[in-house]
Amino acid sequence: MKLKVYADRMSQPSRAVIIFCKFNGIEFEEIKVDLAKRQQLSAEFKEINPMGKVPAIVDGRFKLFESHAILIYLACAFPGVADHWYPADLSRRAKIHSVLDWHHSNLRSGAAAFVLNTVLAPALGLPLNPKAAAQGEKLLSSSLSRIESFWLKGNGRFLLGGFQPSIADLSMVCEIMQLEVLDEKDYSRILGPHKRVQQWIEDTRNATRPHFDEVHNILYKLKTKLALQRPVQANSEMESNTKKLLPSKM
């Protein structure tokens, strides 16, 4: 029986799992759990993940949720996955666990709070909370600095000095990609100072093409839609900044 991936491509960890499966030739059935329709809270989905979150997988009789756990499981359970995604070497594997653990309470926590409280809250029926947005930005910016000054140190182009991406690169780059839905002023202020992070996003995209852009397409469309809803001045500003920040095709 084929692997089932329960996901919504609007969710950054869902995107990481889908890209991983596609890139590694893992056959799977993608089952959409529509977050906008709150399907993650349905009784049917809670049979898959009682916590009501995506992504989740079902492999035969085995059910699993939490995206890092899923990526590790897939890397180990499917023999075609190259070692660089989740190295067998004890020390390298330990460092990947370390950066993934760090991710939870730093990059993920900061990015999620900021994007929710500047863009997404109204769509979920919640008020925008400027104080929570400010706290989120602080954590997000310090996390991006740490990625640049520590996690991306080394000879390679990827985290922990790797020459090829690991599941941590994919998870964290997908997290950062949600910033695409910000207005251009916020986007430039937050990501602009981090050239090394921008290059790393490009390198991860290139290493997983064409799946990276295909799976992020939903986000690019939302970005365009939101940009069109903003005042004209903001749009022109966005265009020039986008060119500056992202030299290659989005």
Next chain:
Amino acid sequence: MKLKVYADRMSQPSRAVIIFCKFNGIEFEEIKVDLAKRQQLSAEFKEINPMGKVPAIVDGRFKLFESHAILIYLACAFPGVADHWYPADLSRRAKIHSVLDWHHSNLRSGAAAFVLNTVLAPALGLPLNPKAAAQGEKLLSSSLSRIESFWLKGNGRFLLGGFQPSIADLSMVCEIMQLEVLDEKDYSRILGPHKRVQQWIEDTRNATRPHFDEVHNILYKLKTKLALQRPVQANSEMESNTKKLLPSKM
């Protein structure tokens, strides 16, 4: 060269790592990083962990931080560690990753916010924040409910139906143990409704004795000190509730 564990026993993940090493007969040197003196931010410690947090380990030339990553590394690197701590079986291991990932943004996040904003903040030169405390309590209580209704389901006495503890039991029970420093009213309100969680704490203590109590001794002492600083009525209330909630010796 002996394993070095940089820790402060006032930190719950530090306690988990120390108990794990002691119980499993891993020889190590414990190097205190005094959080009250902000030693975790010293240039010397930042050579070990640039993030300025405990615990961290040095094993030969290998440095590692983040307690879950450390526990996994120790379970794999030291041959004397029994399989139940971090099972080799792919599915069981995946479930342990899942509960540890869940822990980050649920139990840990809730417990840390609540304890900081009801007890610890003044000692760290921060104001108590009742709103953050209320949010923390909400997440903490829902996490304890989830542990009881989902993670502790099954035949065994430990997480995921286990008959013996895993690194996830140790990590999460140590997290909950910090609630010992709360005043008795808060403690009873939060932990009182969760009899299954209380039993699980006892089972984990029993499974790792005498190291569990020895390593938690610093917390029991602080609990007594804080109780003596509180009004008499609160003390008598504490005594009766402690007997009710914790039948065995603390």
